[in-house]
Amino acid sequence: xxxxxxxxxFELGQTDxxxxxxxxxxxxxxxxxxxxxxxxxxxxxxxVAEQSMIGIAAGLALRGMRPFCYTIATFSLYRPFEMxxxxxxYQNLPVTVIGMGAGVIYSTLGSTHHTMEDIAVASALxxxxxxxxxxxxxxxxxxxWCATRSTGPVYMRLGKAGEPNLTANALDSFEIxxxxxxxxxxxxxxxxxxxxVSMAIEIATELEANGKSVSILCCHTIxxxxxxxxxNVLATHTQVxxxxxxxxxxGLGARVxxxxxxxxxxxxxxxxSLKDEFIHKYGTHSDLLAAHGLDVKSVLQSLGST
Amino acid sequence: xATTKNADHQSAEKAQKRCLQYRRRILDISQQVTAVxxxxxxxxxxxxxxxxxxxxxxxxxxxxxxxxxxxxxHGCLIQYVILEELGILTRQDLDLYCTAEGRLGxxxxxxxxxxxxxxxxxxxxxxxxxGMAYTEQxxxxxxxxxxAVISDGELQEGSTWEAMMMAANLGVTNLVVMLDHxxxxxxxxxxxxxxxxxxIREKVEAFGWEVAEVNGHDFSAIYSAVTKRxxxxxxxxxxxxxxxxxxxxxxxxxxxxxxxxxxxxxxxAIAELKEVTx
Numbered sequence: 001x002x003x004x005x006x007x008x009x010f011e012l013g014q015t016d017x018x019x020x021x022x023x024x025x026x027x028x029x030x031x032x033x034x035x036x037x038x039x040x041x042x043x044x045x046x047x048v049a050e051q052s053m054i055g056i057a058a059g060l061a062l063r064g065m066r067p068f069c070y071t072i073a074t075f076s077l078y079r080p081f082e083m084x085x086x087x088x089x090y091q092n093l094p095v096t097v098i099g100m101g102a103g104v105i106y107s108t109l110g111s112t113h114h115t116m117e118d119i120a121v122a123s124a125l126x127x128x129x130x131x132x133x134x135x136x137x138x139x140x141x142x143x144x145w146c147a148t149r150s151t152g153p154v155y156m157r158l159g160k161a162g163e164p165n166l167t168a169n170a171l172d173s174f175e176i177x178x179x180x181x182x183x184x185x186x187x188x189x190x191x192x193x194x195x196x197v198s199m200a201i202e203i204a205t206e207l208e209a210n211g212k213s214v215s216i217l218c219c220h221t222i223x224x225x226x227x228x229x230x231x232n233v234l235a236t237h238t239q240v241x242x243x244x245x246x247x248x249x250x251g252l253g254a255r256v257x258x259x260x261x262x263x264x265x266x267x268x269x270x271x272x273s274l275k276d277e278f279i280h281k282y283g284t285h286s287d288l289l290a291a292h293g294l295d296v297k298s299v300l301q302s303l304g305s306t
Numbered sequence: 307x308a309t310t311k312n313a314d315h316q317s318a319e320k321a322q323k324r325c326l327q328y329r330r331r332i333l334d335i336s337q338q339v340t341a342v343x344x345x346x347x348x349x350x351x352x353x354x355x356x357x358x359x360x361x362x363x364x365x366x367x368x369x370x371x372x373x374x375x376x377x378x379x380h381g382c383l384i385q386y387v388i389l390e391e392l393g394i395l396t397r398q399d400l401d402l403y404c405t406a407e408g409r410l411g412x413x414x415x416x417x418x419x420x421x422x423x424x425x426x427x428x429x430x431x432x433x434x435x436x437g438m439a440y441t442e443q444x445x446x447x448x449x450x451x452x453x454a455v456i457s458d459g460e461l462q463e464g465s466t467w468e469a470m471m472m473a474a475n476l477g478v479t480n481l482v483v484m485l486d487h488x489x490x491x492x493x494x495x496x497x498x499x500x501x502x503x504x505x506i507r508e509k510v511e512a513f514g515w516e517v518a519e520v521n522g523h524d525f526s527a528i529y530s531a532v533t534k535r536x537x538x539x540x541x542x543x544x545x546x547x548x549x550x551x552x553x554x555x556x557x558x559x560x561x562x563x564x565x566x567x568x569x570x571x572x573x574x575a576i577a578e579l580k581e582v583t584x
Binding site: 062 | 416417422423424427429430432433434435436437438439440441442444445446464465468469471472475476
């Protein structure tokens with residue numbers, strides 16, 4: 001995912017002199033190296049200093065640039081939070097903050113490097129758009145939108161490298177602010193975003209093996225949320241499942257529950273998330289998700305499908 | 307460095323007259339609201355006046371090529387009264403300061419005429435000014451100079467030092483920061499509450515900046531320090547100032563950080579106001 005981000009930045013940077021990249025001591029790889037070499041004046045490494053990364057990006061944007069700030073999610077959003085709130089959101093500047101490796105992807109590094117609350121934190125900010133693409137192709141389209149169409153600040157959470165392409169056969173095109181069907185069914189709908197979309201696909205396969213007709217929806221735009229799209233999903237399925245690598249508070253699950261209440265939805269609704277806990281466990285990404293109860297087996301058990 | 311106007315004796319006298327009027331206007335406005343941050347505006351008065359009247363190049367049919375950020379946003383009344391004098395803000399804007407009908411609050415709000423950045427939360431201006439200066443000089447290759455006035459309180463924010471380090475790394479030479487060193491913050495005298503804050507000059511120089519230290523109420527000294535800088539690095543002028551300067555009973559008394567004078571205190575203040583010569 002991060003490679004397709006860098007590819008787009010490099011490609012668009014050729015023709016749009018406003019595109020700048022700021023990093024905080026994250027060594028650029030792939031196309032980011034090419035960007036730095038070709039446009040050295042538009043590449044800034046602030047060192048381990050995320051507050052100044054955001055503040056300087058705001059200064060660039062105040063002079064007409066379209067900066068992208070890039071580092072590990074916990075350091076890109078939490079450490080400079082007040083700069084994001086005041087410099088970017090209050091002034092409504094077109095700066096995209098990329099949170100790399102969100103969730104518990106850094107599974108051996110401990111909770112200092114886990115980003116489990118970013119959707120809640122970023123979504124709480126006025127003027128902020130919150131994006132969470134699920135595969136390199138969505139990442140490419142989302143980055144392109146940020147570079148060319150956004151009019152204010154964006155927080156974009158992404159995984160690492162090596163995610164498979166999941167959206168090649170999507171039924172809907174990628175439009176910011178719209179839910180996207182990867183598959184349409186009539187019994188169960190699974191809504192997810194980011195890298196847990198691949199888990200949604202696995203769960204759907206199991207449910208289908210048990211005779212269910214399943215929809216899979218990709219919610220790459222968390223804010224502004226496609227409320228009408230979610231209402232439609234809630235109205236047209238007997239069971240809706242929300243799956244997210246995020247704490248329960250302030251995530252997509254909480255939003256979907258609110259929408260269901262407001263519309264008086266009749267379907268069953270189950271939300272699966274990380275626990276509201278710092279877990280002191282190390283291992284693979286899958287090990288950590290399982291420790292949080294966010295794995296295919298646990299979800300299927302809870303849905304009564306094993 | 308290029309100068310825009312000469313700062314001769316006559317200029318200094320004119321500046322003193324202007325600054326007296328600004329202080330009067332701020333005291334007048336103080337009677338409309340309960341919290342005014344007047345003392346913080348009085349310590350910056352001569353520096354902000356010098357920036358607007360002698361350092362920022364005039365707008366040539368549009369916007370000035372130079373930029374000013376009032377990073378110590380709580381002192382913005384001095385910026386507002388100067389913007390009023392320049393016709394960028396209206397008299398009505400100032401009359402409606404901090405009211406539901408108006409658009410100006412206690413801190414600068416980006417989007418209001420003449421306000422280049424939203425400040426008020428301390429420790430934000432240095433990085434934004436650095437980003438603006440970098441864009442002007444290194445990306446757009448313009449000759450725009452970015453001026454900022456920061457408070458000594460802001461210089462305690464780690465974010466300010468992060469940005470200062472980066473400004474030096476980035477090699478921007480078009481960044482001119484004036485430090486309003488009035489030595490007081492909400493809690494009292496900085497030398498007592500925060501002794502390791504000193505020395506300032508050596509710290510800033512160690513971060514790769516050129517530094518000059520002057521009386522921040524002396525127009526000629528301010529002008530001369532800025533225009534005679536070497537300009538090979540970012541530049542900080544430490545302006546040693548007196549919080550509440552101009553009204554004897556407000557000077558160096560922490561209470562006046564926020565408070566507006568009562569009607570009788572206002573009368574006393576107006577009566578004793580005179581030109582500050584240094």
